[in-house]
Amino acid sequence: MDSTYSLSTGNIGMLISMPHNGQLIPKFIADTMTPNAQKVVDTDWYMDKLYDFAASMGIYTITPKYSRYVIDLNRNSSGEVLYSGADNTELCPTTAFDLSPLYPENQQPSPDEIAMRIKHYWHPYHQALSDTLKQLKQKHNKVVLLDAHSILSQVPRFFEGKLPDFNFGTADGASCDASLLKQVKKLNFSPYTSIGNGRFKGGYITRAYGDPKNNIHAIQLELSQRTYMDEPSNHFNEQKAEQVKKHLKNFVECLVNFAKN
Numbered sequence: 001m002d003s004t005y006s007l008s009t010g011n012i013g014m015l016i017s018m019p020h021n022g023q024l025i026p027k028f029i030a031d032t033m034t035p036n037a038q039k040v041v042d043t044d045w046y047m048d049k050l051y052d053f054a055a056s057m058g059i060y061t062i063t064p065k066y067s068r069y070v071i072d073l074n075r076n077s078s079g080e081v082l083y084s085g086a087d088n089t090e091l092c093p094t095t096a097f098d099l100s101p102l103y104p105e106n107q108q109p110s111p112d113e114i115a116m117r118i119k120h121y122w123h124p125y126h127q128a129l130s131d132t133l134k135q136l137k138q139k140h141n142k143v144v145l146l147d148a149h150s151i152l153s154q155v156p157r158f159f160e161g162k163l164p165d166f167n168f169g170t171a172d173g174a175s176c177d178a179s180l181l182k183q184v185k186k187l188n189f190s191p192y193t194s195i196g197n198g199r200f201k202g203g204y205i206t207r208a209y210g211d212p213k214n215n216i217h218a219i220q221l222e223l224s225q226r227t228y229m230d231e232p233s234n235h236f237n238e239q240k241a242e243q244v245k246k247h248l249k250n251f252v253e254c255l256v257n258f259a260k261n
Helices: 111-140 178-184 205-208 238-260
Strands: 005-008 014-017 060-064 143-152 164-168 192-198 216-224
Touching: 005 111, 014 111, 014 238, 060 111, 060 143, 111 143, 111 205, 143 238, 164 178, 178 192, 178 205, 178 216, 178 238, 216 238
Parallel strands: 014 060, 014 143, 143 216, 164 192
Antiparallel strands: 005 060, 164 216
């Protein structure tokens, strides 16, 4: 297995991808960055902890070891913009969510450096993702891919005000069967707020791998970090997490039932 990611196998036709859970930056890259960048503040913190129940449900999981500051695994390797007309972070981000620079002036990664990162960090993750989905499709015929994310509840760069707690994205219905999102919307998320295809409609992974006609159904969840952390710090709040995990588990069970039927 490639050392840039971890893949845990299961026994049902479902895979959870956590592309922004990694926190490492190789020293040769960290040395070119600002001290602030090395804190990797825009990590989707504790995804592996929030979904630790997945293993006992027989779900496959894949997580990268390296930070989205090295390369963003939820972007097209071509660098194509994700949300046209909106502020987007790049394949190899040069600024943090708060617009602070990740590199000193004129030290941003060169095209050669970006190509190297695509080869060493982006391709292995996507190869594993693609291969696993193919294997699951052959074995189970029907597959569900959950792309699991989290974000600060307030990021003025990307959206006004406070984000809903549960943000589901299915590329406006293109990445999974309509009945799946319908079933998700029927779940009771109270006291949390939820929305489908709002500000977050699903990133590159949801759009590239979701293929409902071929029975591969992808859905993204962008979870507000206020549901399980003490914002704005990256401190994990056990009590909050315990509460939100009940709803996360119900949601994942809904996906599992869909995959099995």
